[in-house]
Amino acid sequence: MQPSLREDYLEAVQIFSEKNTRFPLTEELAATLLKPVPVVRSEMVELVSSGDVIVSPKGVITLTLQGKQTGTSVMKKHETLQCFLSEILGMDKSSASDEACTLEHAVSDETIDRLGKLMVTREHHNHHGKRKHKKSDDRTCGVETGEFCQSHSISEFSEGDEVIIQCIHGRACAQRLLDLGLVPGECATIKRKLSNGALVVQVKGCDVAVSPEIASAIGVERSP
Amino acid sequence: MKIAFLGNPGVGKSLIFNQLTGLGVEVNRYPGSSVELECGNVCYKQEKTEIVDLPGIYSLDGNSEEETLVRTFLTSGGADVIVAVLDATKLERNLYLFVQAAEFALKMIAVINMNDAAERHGMHIDAGILSSHLGVPVILAAASEGRNIDRILPVALGEATPARVHVPYDHHIEAALKSLEKTIGTPMHTNLLALQGMGNDPVLLDAAGAIAQEIGMRHRMSVSQIIATNRHNFAREITALVITRTANKKPYDLDSLLTRTFPGIPILCTILFLLLLSVFMIGSWMEGIIVAVFTSSIITPFTALALPPLWEQIGFSLLIALQAGLGIAFPFVFTFYVGLSLLEDTGYMTRAAFLADRAMHRIGLHGEAIIPMVIGFGCTVPAVMSLRLLKTRREQTIAAVLVTMIPCSARTVVIAGIVAAFVGIIWAFSIYLIIFVLLILTAVVLSRITPGEQFGMIVEMSTLRRPQAHLVLAKSWLRIKEFLFIAMPVLIVTSILLGLCQYLGLTELFEQIVAPVTVTLLGLPVYASTALLFGVFRKELAFETLAVLAGTANLGSVMTSVQLYTFAIVSVLFVPCVSTIAVLYRQLGARIAIITSIYTVFLGLFIGAIINILMK
Numbered sequence: 001m002q003p004s005l006r007e008d009y010l011e012a013v014q015i016f017s018e019k020n021t022r023f024p025l026t027e028e029l030a031a032t033l034l035k036p037v038p039v040v041r042s043e044m045v046e047l048v049s050s051g052d053v054i055v056s057p058k059g060v061i062t063l064t065l066q067g068k069q070t071g072t073s074v075m076k077k078h079e080t081l082q083c084f085l086s087e088i089l090g091m092d093k094s095s096a097s098d099e100a101c102t103l104e105h106a107v108s109d110e111t112i113d114r115l116g117k118l119m120v121t122r123e124h125h126n127h128h129g130k131r132k133h134k135k136s137d138d139r140t141c142g143v144e145t146g147e148f149c150q151s152h153s154i155s156e157f158s159e160g161d162e163v164i165i166q167c168i169h170g171r172a173c174a175q176r177l178l179d180l181g182l183v184p185g186e187c188a189t190i191k192r193k194l195s196n197g198a199l200v201v202q203v204k205g206c207d208v209a210v211s212p213e214i215a216s217a218i219g220v221e222r223s224p
Numbered sequence: 225m226k227i228a229f230l231g232n233p234g235v236g237k238s239l240i241f242n243q244l245t246g247l248g249v250e251v252n253r254y255p256g257s258s259v260e261l262e263c264g265n266v267c268y269k270q271e272k273t274e275i276v277d278l279p280g281i282y283s284l285d286g287n288s289e290e291e292t293l294v295r296t297f298l299t300s301g302g303a304d305v306i307v308a309v310l311d312a313t314k315l316e317r318n319l320y321l322f323v324q325a326a327e328f329a330l331k332m333i334a335v336i337n338m339n340d341a342a343e344r345h346g347m348h349i350d351a352g353i354l355s356s357h358l359g360v361p362v363i364l365a366a367a368s369e370g371r372n373i374d375r376i377l378p379v380a381l382g383e384a385t386p387a388r389v390h391v392p393y394d395h396h397i398e399a400a401l402k403s404l405e406k407t408i409g410t411p412m413h414t415n416l417l418a419l420q421g422m423g424n425d426p427v428l429l430d431a432a433g434a435i436a437q438e439i440g441m442r443h444r445m446s447v448s449q450i451i452a453t454n455r456h457n458f459a460r461e462i463t464a465l466v467i468t469r470t471a472n473k474k475p476y477d478l479d480s481l482l483t484r485t486f487p488g489i490p491i492l493c494t495i496l497f498l499l500l501l502s503v504f505m506i507g508s509w510m511e512g513i514i515v516a517v518f519t520s521s522i523i524t525p526f527t528a529l530a531l532p533p534l535w536e537q538i539g540f541s542l543l544i545a546l547q548a549g550l551g552i553a554f555p556f557v558f559t560f561y562v563g564l565s566l567l568e569d570t571g572y573m574t575r576a577a578f579l580a581d582r583a584m585h586r587i588g589l590h591g592e593a594i595i596p597m598v599i600g601f602g603c604t605v606p607a608v609m610s611l612r613l614l615k616t617r618r619e620q621t622i623a624a625v626l627v628t629m630i631p632c633s634a635r636t637v638v639i640a641g642i643v644a645a646f647v648g649i650i651w652a653f654s655i656y657l658i659i660f661v662l663l664i665l666t667a668v669v670l671s672r673i674t675p676g677e678q679f680g681m682i683v684e685m686s687t688l689r690r691p692q693a694h695l696v697l698a699k700s701w702l703r704i705k706e707f708l709f710i711a712m713p714v715l716i717v718t719s720i721l722l723g724l725c726q727y728l729g730l731t732e733l734f735e736q737i738v739a740p741v742t743v744t745l746l747g748l749p750v751y752a753s754t755a756l757l758f759g760v761f762r763k764e765l766a767f768e769t770l771a772v773l774a775g776t777a778n779l780g781s782v783m784t785s786v787q788l789y790t791f792a793i794v795s796v797l798f799v800p801c802v803s804t805i806a807v808l809y810r811q812l813g814a815r816i817a818i819i820t821s822i823y824t825v826f827l828g829l830f831i832g833a834i835i836n837i838l839m840k
Contacts, residue, residue: 117442167445167449168449174446174448174449175283175285175286175287175448176282176283176286176682177682178283178448178449178452178453179282179283179285179286179320179452180282180317180682180684181316181317181320181456183449183452183453183456184445184449184453185453186456191479191483192479192483192484192578194485194578194579194581194582195485196581196582196585198578198581198582198591198681200479200483200578200685204314204316204317204456204460205313205314205316205317206314206317206684206685207479207684207685208682208683208684208685209574209577209578209581209591209681209682209683209684209685210680210681210682210683211581211585211590211591211680211681211682212585212680213680214680214681214682
């Protein structure tokens with residue numbers, strides 16, 4: 001059996017099972033693929049022998065773990081390609097779908113991954129303006145990216161708290177803090193907090209003293 | 225061969241340097257306490273090797289004065305071998321600088337210092353594994369015990385190799401670096417800097433800027449943050465592989481006392497008070513001895529020579545200047561430096577800065593400004609020199625004016641010698657009170673009107689350590705040399721000029737010209753103006769000259785209490801001494817030097833006039 005044919009079958013079974021929350025009968029599968037039932041039945045035998053599906057005596061086609069993996073992966077590839085062809089390259093939906101049906105068998109995982117990321121970024125980019133208006137009170141996280149980060153300032157926590165650094169706001173003080181190890185994802189302990197908000201933060205085994213205004217620029221989350 | 229020591233502040237670089245070269249070199253405990261490079265020569269196997277101690281820095285990517293200096297030094301091929309000194313107790317954070325330095329592809333070795341302290345904390349570092357990961361020879365050392373220091377030179381000269389570490393940057397950054405290298409042809413560390421918006425190649429910056437924005441957008445994080453995070457994570461991975469920890473009893477943490485508002489602030493005040501008190505006590509005792517010995521052994525024989533009047537005047541002025549320099553420098557300034565170096569070497573100064581941050585904020589400064597302020601009580605000249613610790617021009621300007629107003633040890637002599645002795649001890653304290661009120665008022669006004677933005681404090685707390693006597697003395701000695709180098713020539717030139725003026729009768733002319741101010745405005749005797757003029761040269765000369773001109777040491781018999789009080793306060797406030805003006809000019813430029821001088825003259829005359837009017 002052609003690899004592309006096998007992938008088409010597995011994809012079709014996966015789509016059917018997601019849509020109807022049950023696995024298809026041989027007849028139902030034949031109907032969705034517009035193929036004669038005897039052809040499907042004989043080709044199912046081959047898929048059973050390759051360990052992709054199990055056909056019950058009643059004719060229900062169930063995917064094995066291996067079959068499900070292939071089916072899901074091909075389905076995702078199809079979706080990504082179709083989305084890319086129609087939304088970014090501007091092709092019409094049905095020809096994008098046909099094209100995706102052919103490409104999905106040849107495309108590498110990395111290309112799909114990158115296409116996916118590309119589209120996520122663009123989507124994010126397009127929605128960016130809207131978010132800005134909605135949440136104008138959010139702090140900016142890194143001036144040059146203009147990004148938003150909804151973390152709390154470390155000033156809101158008290159002595160002895162353990163936090164995880166999320167982001168450093170502003171530009172002027174950021175570099176020194178980064179150099180001292182206050183980078184996103186790093187765990188920090190507030191060792192001392194004076195009443196004016198000046199802090200001693202322990203990070204990477206070193207104590208760093210910061211003024212209140214610097215502290216307010218450090219975005220953190222409580223450590224779980 | 226040229227070897228350069230690179231490392232974070234306070235890793236003991238200077239101590240190792242000191243032990244290798246045998247020169248008195250200061251230990252950088254306070255972030256950025258030396259901008260100038262310290263150089264020394266050693267002979268190893270009949271070959272001269274030059275060693276350079278680079279200022280302590282946290283990163284090679286910053287644009288502070290020190291970071292730029294070190295970066296330029298490395299890229300311009302300033303050294304053949306880099307000795308990276310790392311603190312064993314803070315290995316992970318220190319490796320961050322190491323992996324940056326490795327990108328410069330210079331021959332390196334790594335010295336893991338403070339191993340004794342790490343062992344006390346139950347940390348054991350495997351030098352072999354570390355060396356295999358870094359690709360350079362690793363020496364485990366403990367400079368305070370002298371352990372393995374003798375191995376540094378042979379290894380640095382014989383086995384140094386370019387490091388084999390490569391930080392696994394985010395794949396977008398890697399791609400950007402590759403494409404920049406291909407299209408523009410610049411080396412990796414230049415491209416990394418360019419991605420963070422630094423460098424001076426407009427083409428590269430343009431290209432890198434566009435990529436950086438794209439990457440920033442994609443990661444929702446600035447490129448600097450991504451790069452720093454990658455480096456830190458890499459350092460963490462290496463650290464995890466080389467350190468084994470055994471549970472150790474945690475030593476008592478003194479910081480639970482020192483950094484709390486209570487008892488931290490009372491402790492801070494007590495320490496500062498004791499410092500000033502002991503400097504004053506030891507200083508005046510030593511000054512008495514030095515002046516007496518100098519007078520009896522040099523000045524008296526000189527006057528006995530009976531030279532022609534002109535030469536006698538010049539020679540006398542020269543000797544007086546020397547006496548003044550020695551009489552201030554060693555008793556007061558040196559004692560003060562010893563105390564200050566002690567505070568720095570124990571690591572207490574960073575705690576003081578943290579606690580003082582709040583008070584300093586009120587006057588437009590931040591915690592680190594406490595250092596120049598404290599030094600100012602000893603002597604204004606080194607206080608002004610230490611202003612480079614402050615990061616912005618705005619803070620330097622505010623602090624410069626304040627520091628020149630703080631009563632230094634010489635001014636304390638005037639207050640003690642005139643007011644405490646002839647008017648009363650309470651009145652002496654009232655002068656301090658007036659000065660502090662004026663200081664705060666000046667500071668509040670200055671923080672409003674000085675342009676520029678405020679930058680907060682980010683200071684790494686130095687580890688508390690027991691100071692070592694020879695290091696404290698070496699550091700103080702280095703500082704006093706710097707002080708003498710600046711102050712002595714100014715003292716001598718001014719002294720001779722004043723002597724010539726006196727010889728030519730210009731001082732009488734001066735007295736006549738300013739008589740309206742002295743007599744009418746301040747209510748002082750005519751000759752007081754000359755004494756004030758001498759005070760510009762050296763503050764406590766105002767007191768001594770006054771005694772000479774009045775013709776008696778018992779000033780209370782020739783001047784009223786109000787006159788003495790007015791004279792003291794004017795001479796204390798009035799113009800910083802010439803050495804201060806010189807160092808202000810050198811450090812901050814002519815404008816600040818002139819503004820500060822004019823401001824203090826007017827302030828002194830104004831307050832003097834008010835006191836004269838109110839109390840007469």
